[in-house]
Amino acid sequence: MIKYIKNAVLLLAASLILQQASVGAAELEPTFQQKHASKNIAFFAPFGGASHMNWVLSIGNELGMRGHNITFLTVDEFTKLGRSSPYVNTMSVGQGVDVSGTAQYTKDLKGTTIDTIKFMGKGFEYMYANFERDFKAAKEFFESNNIDLAICDHFSDACYTAADLLHIPYVVTSTLSITNDGGATYINNKLTTMTDFTTEFQPFATRFVGKFFVPMMELYYLLPTLNQVTDRKRALGIPAKMQEPSETWKNSLKLINSLNGFSAPRPLGPLVEYVGPIISKTYQPLTEDLKEYLDSHERVAYVAFGQMATPVEKDIYLILSGLLESIEQGRLDGFLWASVHAAGYFPDTITTSSNTTYNVQDMFNQRNPHARVIKWAPQTAVLQHPSTRLFVSHGGLGSWYESMYSGTRMVMFPFFGDQPGNALLIERGKLGGILKNDFTVPQAVELLRRILDDEDGEIAKNVDKYQALVQIHSRHGVAKGADLIEEVAYTHEDGLLKHRQSADQRMGYVKSHDLDLYGALLVVVGLGLWFTTAIVKHVALHLKSTSTEKTQYYRQHIHD
Known part of the structure; x- marks a missing residue:
């Protein structure tokens, strides 16, 4: 008991000393916002539900409290989600997609790869059902409101397509790290293979099929849908080309509402940031x-x-x-x-x-x-x-x-x-x-x-x-997310975060993967083997010649 009292007295004394030391001390205050003013920010998420939107709205509310003008663009059904974020303006772009009939698409799922790919196709239909309307709404809103930065849910192609077209920087939000810079050779990063997030427990056959055959199956089943999407974009005057999200977002920051333990641990690139778990600290009570x-x-x-x-x-x-x-x-x-x-x-x-x-x-x-x-x-x-x-x-x-x-x-x-x-x-x-x-x-x-x-x-x-x-x-996820959004808003150069670009993005594939070094090593090893072989052959011929001469000499002397 005496020990605890002594510790308490020591802690109190240390606290008093620190308080006295801080009297009259100056405190650093950020000034970047005074120099460059607050930003106009738009978060666009017309599909995906509360799990895609609530955590980003928490970040948006924090940004609003910091003085930024932020608007949540969504569909009628999800405008209610904006009510819990008083510093975020909420605006509807129209009616959303009816997903109440998903049971008819899930009832026959048996967990096979083909089932998963086909369901992905249905998911694409939902995602792109109102693409033309959503793209037009995003583009017009970004232009008329002088948007400095867009926050795009990873399902919202309309958002990042409009931002790209207008040369506006954007941040992609997701609960999954599904891009190449958030993956590894042992990570199953595609929706078609993430029935298990890593290859650790998968047999050779499953890994082989996932690596080489699943991409071909995706192409076979999804190509018609993807071609339709590309045609619809081109009809709107969008210079569309077919590419995976990793390529589309390669220069954008990705905010992931996850953390190790809930995602399979893996190395993350400089443009991928975990901010999770962001969980609302206020909630509706029980009736x-x-x-x-x-x-x-x-x-x-x-x-x-x-x-x-x-x-x-x-x-x-x-x-x-x-x-x-x-x-x-x-x-x-x-x-x-x-x-x-x-x-x-x-x-x-x-x-x-x-x-x-x-x-x-x-x-x-x-x-x-x-x-x-x-x-x-x-x-x-x-x-x-x-x-x-x-x-x-x-x-x-x-x-x-x-x-x-x-x-x-x-x-x-x-x-x-x-x-x-x-x-x-x-x-x-x-x-x-x-x-x-x-x-x-x-x-x-x-x-x-x-x-x-x-x-x-x-x-x-x-x-x-x-x-x-x-x-x-979850203590500081919202603040971290808001800090990262501000980082993009105040430090980008024509949409690029040059301070986050790794050297390999500025180097050719051959140099960044040391293929030139391996090539040179192969040449050196090859020349070494050739030279060694030549010497061995020369020595062998010399020895053989010497041996032949000696044999002839002995035969001649024996005959004499």
């Missing part, structure tokens, strides 16, 4: 009836699959059966399911292995005291409630962040995109498990048992570590 429901339970599973991932009837039947049997076994005492677009796919009844039949409509009408299905739930508030013990999710990165921030273990039911890769990271990191769509009900029940019981405590220990990781890195 009275939801609070009453959660307060009256102790072990609740929360189920939500986001806006784009829609489970179909067989998936819902599997998940419902697993949850209900877990309730019957006493591991859970309730579940809350946010159905979003999936309401029409719920079965009428569920019969568990105990031969108990449940009326699913009772779950929608709140007549089942333990099982409740609603259209939407304030996710952060639900996860923060102490009764929420498990999160059954599609595996979106935003949901993963929120789950770890609250310290909630996870069951992943992935659909497409980065979700299968996220699920594998969660399973391998022992933060939860993967519920596969071809599981039987007993397998689903066993998975829930293993994760909820956590007999060796390993899941709880790892969730605690990730909770610390998320909470530590």
Whole structure:
């Protein structure tokens, strides 16, 4: 006790000394904004949903507080997201794309590469559905408002195409590092191969197919769609050419709402910056009836699959059966399911292995005291409630962040995109498990048992570590993101960040990869081998000649 008192006294004394030393000290203040004025900035994101927009809006709000004029350009459905950012102006460019029917495209997905590529094709249709309107809106807004810098969601080709055409610098925002300067030979960076983010656990055949055959399959299935997009651009007078995003964005800064542990660790280029996880610190509270429901339970599973991932009837039947049997076994005492677009796919009844039949409509009408299905739930508030013990999710990165921030273990039911890769990271990191769509009900029940019981405590220990990781890195992500946006706005030269360009960007491919050195080495080695061979041949001929002379000499003397 005396030791602690002494330490406290020493800390207090040190604090007083520091305070006295700081009296009268001058403080550095930034002046760059006074010299060059504030900037007009536009963030354009008409597609992708809250996970693409909320974190960037947090950065935008910070920029607005710093005195910049920032506008959020989006579609009708997402203007509501701007309400939480009072320093951001929000403007709609029209109605968005209806994605409520995604279930019809996901119901037959079996996880094959061809399925993934075909689904990518459907994704391109969504992304480019209103390209002409979006491009025109972006271009006109950038011109009429003297935009100094554009922030473009990585799905918004209209944004960076308009910025390129007007010679306006732009920053690309994404939750994934999907460009060449954010990859490595062992990283699966394409949407078609990121069912596993690295090649570490992949057999030779999978790696071989992914490296050489998947690009050809992409070309075969996606070329017609990409050709149509190119033709549509040219019809607008855009000098379009077909190239991957890595090439399009090669000179732009990429802000990634991620961090190591949630992305497979890899070297990042100078134009790629992790700023994640950016999580809103304010959230919508529980409604009275939801609070009453959660307060009256102790072990609740929360189920939500986001806006784009829609489970179909067989998936819902599997998940419902697993949850209900877990309730019957006493591991859970309730579940809350946010159905979003999936309401029409719920079965009428569920019969568990105990031969108990449940009326699913009772779950929608709140007549089942333990099982409740609603259209939407304030996710952060639900996860923060102490009764929420498990999160059954599609595996979106935003949901993963929120789950770890609250310290909630996870069951992943992935659909497409980065979700299968996220699920594998969660399973391998022992933060939860993967519920596969071809599981039987007993397998689903066993998975829930293993994760909820956590007999060796390993899941709880790892969730605690990730909770610390998320909470530590989310402290300053918004400020870091705003600093990087300002860096581009105040330091670019004709859209280029010369101070961030690595030497290889100014060198030829041969020199930057030392191919000339290897070539010279081959020449030197080749000449050395040739010279050595010539000497050996000469010596051998000399020895042979000498040997022949000696033989002839001895034969002659023997004959004499």
